[in-house]
Amino acid sequence: MNLGQWIGLIALVISLYILWQIKEVLLLMFAAIVLATTLNRLAKRLQRMGMGRGLAVIVSVTIFLAVVVGFFWLIVPPFTQQFQELTLRVPQGFQRFNTWLDQAETRIPTQLTQYIPDVNSLIQQAQPLINRALGSSFTFVSGTLEVVLKILLVLVLTGMFLADPPAYRKVFIRLFPSFYRRRVDGILDKCEVSLEGWVTGAFIAMSVVGLLSVTGLSVLGVKAALALGVLAGFLNLIPNLGPTMSVIPAMAIALLDAPWKSLAVLVIYFFIQQIESNFLTPIVMARQVSLLPAVTLISQLFFVTFFGFLGLFLALPLTVVAKIWVQEVLIKDVLDQWGNKSHRETELVLVSDQASLDANQKNEDK
Numbered sequence: 001m002n003l004g005q006w007i008g009l010i011a012l013v014i015s016l017y018i019l020w021q022i023k024e025v026l027l028l029m030f031a032a033i034v035l036a037t038t039l040n041r042l043a044k045r046l047q048r049m050g051m052g053r054g055l056a057v058i059v060s061v062t063i064f065l066a067v068v069v070g071f072f073w074l075i076v077p078p079f080t081q082q083f084q085e086l087t088l089r090v091p092q093g094f095q096r097f098n099t100w101l102d103q104a105e106t107r108i109p110t111q112l113t114q115y116i117p118d119v120n121s122l123i124q125q126a127q128p129l130i131n132r133a134l135g136s137s138f139t140f141v142s143g144t145l146e147v148v149l150k151i152l153l154v155l156v157l158t159g160m161f162l163a164d165p166p167a168y169r170k171v172f173i174r175l176f177p178s179f180y181r182r183r184v185d186g187i188l189d190k191c192e193v194s195l196e197g198w199v200t201g202a203f204i205a206m207s208v209v210g211l212l213s214v215t216g217l218s219v220l221g222v223k224a225a226l227a228l229g230v231l232a233g234f235l236n237l238i239p240n241l242g243p244t245m246s247v248i249p250a251m252a253i254a255l256l257d258a259p260w261k262s263l264a265v266l267v268i269y270f271f272i273q274q275i276e277s278n279f280l281t282p283i284v285m286a287r288q289v290s291l292l293p294a295v296t297l298i299s300q301l302f303f304v305t306f307f308g309f310l311g312l313f314l315a316l317p318l319t320v321v322a323k324i325w326v327q328e329v330l331i332k333d334v335l336d337q338w339g340n341k342s343h344r345e346t347e348l349v350l351v352s353d354q355a356s357l358d359a360n361q362k363n364e365d366k
Helices: 003-021 022-046 053-105 118-134 137-163 165-172 179-221 225-235 242-254 258-286 295-312 316-336 340-365
Strands: none
Touching: 003 258, 022 053, 022 137, 022 179, 022 295, 022 316, 053 225, 137 165, 137 179, 165 179, 165 242, 179 225, 179 242, 179 316, 225 242, 242 258, 295 316
């Protein structure tokens, strides 16, 4: 390697190191790009209906903000009330369980009494964990503030990207060599179409899961059924793990009424998950975004390991975009062309040699 190649290699290594150090910022930028792409598609559809660009963007952003505000308005108040009641009911439940054990000890033979756990001792053993959880409240609050700041950053970046998408697209394309820029522009078009397909499929799946959850919880008479159903639909954005996360608050609130309701909620969510996995995903998502289930799970493990919860939340759109770049750049432009150039050069040499032989033959005949 000459000096220029060594300098290029060192520059590449330094660039990769810098990108790794700012990976969280890049992930927030990607979240803003996904959101801006979705709102830009909505704005374009409004433009086809006769709206100007500025008015279409304003309407798209207004719809998005209304959805976000409505989501928190539906979720936060009922959950606050129900979980406050839950914190009061859980100690009462422990006390009732302890009383039941005391009554059972009088009817159980003395040989088996020693195997019955003492609830008071269990509570004393769990007291350090409770104190530690209470002591980390400041950390939780600071973490919440950090999440709020990140959300604000994503919203600001989304507004900037949405104001003039072609300008930012041109800046990104100019990072590539001039001979490859038209190819990159085509790849970006495919990424935009795939992200729109993912958003469409995710919205359909969210709506169906949320509607089924609200219906099942309402039939059981569980409190805050609408909030729990909306939460179940929202967490369905996280494949495989989202349904598990959504069933925990639903079972906890159902436990306030009766233990059997909590088990019934588990059964309902299990059947909803089976419907989503066996019908919605193959019919809706597979047509919009063709990803193998194993690839989806592996991508979730990878992104949650290196990027945390935000990586888990964005694992599917990241995988969709990464799949297109790998398929178009690595497979089509590199691996599929590997060795073709030398083969073509060999064919050209053979053709030119044959042409020269034919010309010599004609000269000899003359």
